[in-house]
Amino acid sequence: MEFVLFSYFCIMNYADIILPLPLQDSFTYSIPPAMQAGIGVGQRVEVSFGKSKMMIGIVLNLHDTKPTGYAVKPICRLIDDAPIVTASQLALWQWAATYYVCPLGDVMNAALPSSLKDDSYRPRTETYVTLAGNLEPAKVGIVLNYLRRSKRQQVMFETYLEMSGFGRQAALTPVSKSDLLRMCSGTSAAFTALVDKKLFTTHEEEVGRLPISTVETCQPSTLSDAQQTALEEINISFNTHATTLLHGVTSSGKTEVYIHLISQTLKEGRQVLYLLPEIALTTQLTTRLQRVFGQRMGVYHSKFSDAERVEVYRRQLSDHPYDIILGVRSSVFLPFQRLGLIIIDEEHEPSYKQQDPAPRYHARSLALMLARHQGAKTLLGSATPSIDSYHLARQGRYGYVKLTQRFRGLSLPTVEVVDVRRLKFQHRMKGIFSQQLLDAMGKALSNGQQVILFQNRRGYANFLQCRTCGWVPRCDRCDVSLTYHRQHHHLSCHYCGAIYQVPDACPQCEGHDFGDVGMGTEKVEDAVHQYFPQARTIRMDIDTAHTRHAFEQIINDFASRRYDVLIGTQMVSKGLDFAGVSVVGILDADTMLNIPDFRSAERTFQVIAQVSGRAGRAEDGGRVILQTRSADSDTIVQAQHNDYEAMTATQLEERQAFHYPPFTRVINVYVRHRDAMRADLLAADMARLLRAAFADRVLGPDRPAVARVKSMSVRKIMIKIERNASPRAVYDILMKVQNRLMQQPSASGVQVYYDVDPM
Ligand SMILES: [Zn+2]
Numbered sequence: 219m220e221f222v223l224f225s226y227f228c229i230m231n232y233a234d235i236i237l238p239l240p241l242q243d244s245f246t247y248s249i250p251p252a253m254q255a256g257i258g259v260g261q262r263v264e265v266s267f268g269k270s271k272m273m274i275g276i277v278l279n280l281h282d283t284k285p286t287g288y289a290v291k292p293i294c295r296l297i298d299d300a301p302i303v304t305a306s307q308l309a310l311w312q313w314a315a316t317y318y319v320c321p322l323g324d325v326m327n328a329a330l331p332s333s334l335k336d337d338s339y340r341p342r343t344e345t346y347v348t349l350a351g352n353l354e355p356a357k358v359g360i361v362l363n364y365l366r367r368s369k370r371q372q373v374m375f376e377t378y379l380e381m382s383g384f385g386r387q388a389a390l391t392p393v394s395k396s397d398l399l400r401m402c403s404g405t406s407a408a409f410t411a412l413v414d415k416k417l418f419t420t421h422e423e424e425v426g427r428l429p430i431s432t433v434e435t436c437q438p439s440t441l442s443d444a445q446q447t448a449l450e451e452i453n454i455s456f457n458t459h460a461t462t463l464l465h466g467v468t469s470s471g472k473t474e475v476y477i478h479l480i481s482q483t484l485k486e487g488r489q490v491l492y493l494l495p496e497i498a499l500t501t502q503l504t505t506r507l508q509r510v511f512g513q514r515m516g517v518y519h520s521k522f523s524d525a526e527r528v529e530v531y532r533r534q535l536s537d538h539p540y541d542i543i544l545g546v547r548s549s550v551f552l553p554f555q556r557l558g559l560i561i562i563d564e565e566h567e568p569s570y571k572q573q574d575p576a577p578r579y580h581a582r583s584l585a586l587m588l589a590r591h592q593g594a595k596t597l598l599g600s601a602t603p604s605i606d607s608y609h610l611a612r613q614g615r616y617g618y619v620k621l622t623q624r625f626r627g628l629s630l631p632t633v634e635v636v637d638v639r640r641l642k643f644q645h646r647m648k649g650i651f652s653q654q655l656l657d658a659m660g661k662a663l664s665n666g667q668q669v670i671l672f673q674n675r676r677g678y679a680n681f682l683q684c685r686t687c688g689w690v691p692r693c694d695r696c697d698v699s700l701t702y703h704r705q706h707h708h709l710s711c712h713y714c715g716a717i718y719q720v721p722d723a724c725p726q727c728e729g730h731d732f733g734d735v736g737m738g739t740e741k742v743e744d745a746v747h748q749y750f751p752q753a754r755t756i757r758m759d760i761d762t763a764h765t766r767h768a769f770e771q772i773i774n775d776f777a778s779r780r781y782d783v784l785i786g787t788q789m790v791s792k793g794l795d796f797a798g799v800s801v802v803g804i805l806d807a808d809t810m811l812n813i814p815d816f817r818s819a820e821r822t823f824q825v826i827a828q829v830s831g832r833a834g835r836a837e838d839g840g841r842v843i844l845q846t847r848s849a850d851s852d853t854i855v856q857a858q859h860n861d862y863e864a865m866t867a868t869q870l871e872e873r874q875a876f877h878y879p880p881f882t883r884v885i886n887v888y889v890r891h892r893d894a895m896r897a898d899l900l901a902a903d904m905a906r907l908l909r910a911a912f913a914d915r916v917l918g919p920d921r922p923a924v925a926r927v928k929s930m931s932v933r934k935i936m937i938k939i940e941r942n943a944s945p946r947a948v949y950d951i952l953m954k955v956q957n958r959l960m961q962q963p964s965a966s967g968v969q970v971y972y973d974v975d976p977m
Pocket residue numbers: 684685686687688689724725726727728729
């Protein structure tokens with residue numbers, strides 16, 4: 219009878235398993251008979267890989283095709299009885315692997331918290347206390363008398379009775395050992411004695427690690443007329459467009475509009491994913507959202523412990539998932555059951571793109587795909603939208619809603635451009651500050667107001683140079699000069715992180731006279747002290763704000779006016795609110811503008827607009843002093859007038875002429891080898907093979923700006939592909955070309971990887 223049943227069901231003998239390896243998409247294993255009834259797609263299994271290594275993988279599919287050419291190994295263990303990766307997630311993984319040209323294993327690595335991949339997750343347990351026997355309220359006195367020799371035990375027992383509600387309620391309140399000890403300031407010894415005396419028994423209970431919000435919730439605040447109009451327009455837009463762009467000037471109160479949209483979505487019984495570009499921004503926002511949504515919201519990002527992330531992940535699979543997830547880019551990989559809305563705040567931020575390692579994905583692209591799978595709406599929000607999103611909105615592919623009024627009628631600060639080149643020519647530029655900026659700073663400081671200085675380079679000087687012969691210290695492993703950090707008196711490589719001592723003498727001419735060239739945030743801070751000895755200054759860059767805590771500390775200290783001047787890199791441009799800032803100084807807009815990248819003008823405009831937005835949140839408006847050597851360049855003039863439309867018009871025209879995004883899709887192909895000559899030859903081979911398939915869409919190979927990183931020589935080939943080309947077809951061609959390159963005997967030791975839609 220059993221035999222008949224078995225043959226009635228379709229038995230699959232093989233499973234393709236995704237392993238967290240940067241190799242092929244999946245590996246085939248056989249399914250032992252005992253596992254056949256329980257195994258399913260999305261579940262985790264343990265398999266042996268290579269000679270003896272045990273690994274955890276995800277079942278991608280089940281089939282009956284016996285692989286040929288090698289002995290198939292059986293699956294060792296089935297870990298889950300239900301899928302841990304849903305069908306919808308797997309579909310997203312596969313899309314990401316194809317679009318970003320990487321194996322599924324890379325996507326798995328990015329998508330799952332690590333202890334789901336090595337099975338090291340242990341639930342946290344807590345010891346709970348109950349009475350060992352049946353105690354009648356009338357007999358409590360007898361027990362206390364019995365404990366009279368130990369005051370500590372007596373107090374602890376009494377405290378337990380009080381906490382558990384003994385004598386007052388039928389079902390006693392559970393009391394944890396740690397709570398009990400804390401309440402009576404008791405000792406473990408006294409506790410153990412009460413257990414030994416058979417008065418207490420204990421048991422372990424599983425408890426979560428996730429913080430429980432105790433903030434009392436309230437209604438979202440009332441919207442201004444402009445915000446209310448924007449909300450209504452977004453709702454209308456969602457009727458016809460799954461994706462809508464909210465273009466709202468800095469300080470227009472976009473967050474309030476988001477909160478109302480979230481409320482609406484929750485009322486429809488659907489979930490919300492709220493994406494932010496930076497972990498550091500989550501704290502300010504978490505408090506704000508918890509005031510309205512309380513425990514319905516969970517936070518997910520990499521600064522949480524892995525165990526906490528596993529708990530959020532598992533909770534999203536359970537019957538009681540969070541209704542709202544607030545998180546950074548990796549949250550797009552969480553399981554969602556009924557997603558109704560994705561908000562991508564500051565959608566123009568390059569940090570949404572993962573640079574290294576693969577998958578080099580853009581969270582916005584993945585979020586749009588996730589929304590499509592789940593039938594959800596997506597709202598992109600920014601004061602300076604990316605040209606890509608803006609272009610799609612202009613074409614009518616996205617809805618477009620504009621919010622032009624600053625909150626509480628604040629006005630935008632005026633931007634004053636200072637032509638540093640002319641001042642230098644007239645010998646009127648002393649040091650790094652123009653007189654105009656010094657005057658503005660002096661006035662602000664004497665009025666008790668605050669100043670932000672933006673310099674997009676950390677360290678003291680860009681590099682040191684021997685004044686005698688011109689020698690510049692460089693990194694041994696990377697093709698780049700070292701940055702001088704005066705605070706620690708060392709040189710550091712900003713590519714590989716290596717630290718070097720400052721040389722006593724020049725290795726080339728034995729001279730001792732070193733000069734420093736260029737300026738970083740450290741030098742700016744020195745200069746402020748020189749002109750304003752009383753000013754209290756603080757720096758915000760990766761050196762001072764490398765942890766989330768340090769970042770928050772700086773923000774809080776500056777917001778509570780413990781400092782007068784904040785000097786920072788791009789970190790200061792990201793959505794922070796400071797009421798006391800009346801002057802923003804942008805010391806050198808040119809470095810960004812001169813980066814040889816088709817996005818440099820767009821990026822420069824965005825950073826200037828965002829940094830400027832930090833000024834004038836005070837009642838009396840604010841001033842932005844922009845120092846530049848390119849005062850008459852289109853981008854600087856457009857930034858001065860905050861003319862976003864003019865900037866995009868100029869840029870779109872150029873990009874159309876030169877076939878850049880958003881008119882094409884760019885894929886950078888990198889060829890990496892330890893030997894520089896082999897890198898050159900193999901990159902040339904790769905380019906030749908690519909040209910055979912993509913013709914003149916292929917440019918290069920070229921040396922990237924830094925052509926050697928960590929002792930590996932890197933060459934870059936750029937492919938510009940039509941927007942409507944199928945990602946699957948492109949993927950297939952790239953794989954075919956790569957395989958042909960790899961078959962060459964000279965290819966040993968070569969690494970090939972892809973950066974799709976590079977930022
Ligand atoms: Zn020298």
